[in-house]
Amino acid sequence: MKNIAITKDAQSALTPNGVLQDLLEGNNRFVNGNSQATDNSALVNQTIGGQFPKAVVLSCIDSRVPVETVLDQAIGDVFVARVAGNFENTDILGSLEYSCNVAGSKLILVLGHESCGAVKAACDGVELGNITAMLDNIMPAVRKSANEVDGEANSSNKEFVAKTVENNVKLTIERIREKSQILTEMEDNGEIKIVGGVYSLHTGKVEML
Numbered sequence: 001m002k003n004i005a006i007t008k009d010a011q012s013a014l015t016p017n018g019v020l021q022d023l024l025e026g027n028n029r030f031v032n033g034n035s036q037a038t039d040n041s042a043l044v045n046q047t048i049g050g051q052f053p054k055a056v057v058l059s060c061i062d063s064r065v066p067v068e069t070v071l072d073q074a075i076g077d078v079f080v081a082r083v084a085g086n087f088e089n090t091d092i093l094g095s096l097e098y099s100c101n102v103a104g105s106k107l108i109l110v111l112g113h114e115s116c117g118a119v120k121a122a123c124d125g126v127e128l129g130n131i132t133a134m135l136d137n138i139m140p141a142v143r144k145s146a147n148e149v150d151g152e153a154n155s156s157n158k159e160f161v162a163k164t165v166e167n168n169v170k171l172t173i174e175r176i177r178e179k180s181q182i183l184t185e186m187e188d189n190g191e192i193k194i195v196g197g198v199y200s201l202h203t204g205k206v207e208m209l
Helices: 008-012 016-031 040-046 090-102 117-123 131-136 139-146 158-179 181-188
Strands: 055-059 078-082 107-113 193-199 206-208
Touching: 016 055, 016 107, 016 193, 016 206, 055 090, 078 090, 090 107, 090 158, 090 181, 107 158, 117 131, 117 139, 117 158, 139 158, 158 181, 158 193, 181 193
Parallel strands: 055 078, 055 107, 107 193
Antiparallel strands: 193 206
């Protein structure tokens, strides 16, 4: 039963590798149908005065990938930043910097997922309202995949889409490091770790990249 929220002292004692292991163990519980029972009322009451999450997850908005559920985390455990296609921008970077530098989180997990609709739309060059500008953030991954995968460079090619999902996670991590001196210094000092993974819609498993 999860009924004790993370305290500041408990958060301080965590390591980036330990937090990553904790999230992957949570994912294994989810996959195996052994997700922990939680006393949400207790956690709500304990977190009124503050929060000390262990990690921040940058994920897609996809309704099939509810982050806390698939990683078996509870109230107060993780920050979650969500945008279609799980890319970074100024607002997301600020959120990540807050999570780690101000609020003490030890890990940034960029989480892509199988058959991502935003990635597919970018692969197909979709243009529609504000979606057009949003998809521009994913185009570097599309162009990279076009040089790495045989066959058609559009969403009809499952291998192309899968490679673009992976490349989008990897390039997002690269840009986080390039654009955030704060996070890069924290990572260099061993205070945080920045990692990426892809969630399988078929199995519920997170595969680290």
